[in-house]
Amino acid sequence: TIGLGDSAIVVCAATDQDGDTLVYDWIGDGRLLLKDAPRGGYIFSSPRNSQVFYFATPRAPIDTALIRCYTRDLRGGQDGRLVALILHS
Numbered sequence: 001t002i003g004l005g006d007s008a009i010v011v012c013a014a015t016d017q018d019g020d021t022l023v024y025d026w027i028g029d030g031r032l033l034l035k036d037a038p039r040g041g042y043i044f045s046s047p048r049n050s051q052v053f054y055f056a057t058p059r060a061p062i063d064t065a066l067i068r069c070y071t072r073d074l075r076g077g078q079d080g081r082l083v084a085l086i087l088h089s
Contacts, residue, residue: 001086002032002055002065010083011050012069020073025080026051031065031087033057045072055087062087 002008012024023045026034033040035052043051053067065087070080 001088002053003088004055004058007035007052007054008085009050009052010067010069012071012081013049014071014079016073016077018073018075020075020077022049022071022073023047024049024051025068025070025072027068027070028053029066031055031059031062032067032085053085058087058089062089 014022016022026043026046028034028041030041032053033056034043037043065085067083067085068080070078072078
């Protein structure tokens with residue numbers, strides 16, 4: 001769970017069968033801010049497999065925030081996961 005003013009780190013662990021370099025796309029649902037994101041809600045083609053999220057501004061409903069992490073190898077291979085964080089005020 002994460003409360004107002006708190007932060008959480010999400011790690012997207014992935015490997016590529018061919019050893020290709022991976023990039024990560026981080027997308028929040030608008031309830032959390034992403035550290036170093038230009039508009040707060042997403043980062044594309046990041047070299048980092050982890051991302052810090054902040055619960056800064058409560059938006060209704062305050063229940064669950066969704067985070068998507070997509071991993072790509074820039075040659076057509078990709079996979080993704082959905083992470084749910086329970087919010088409390």
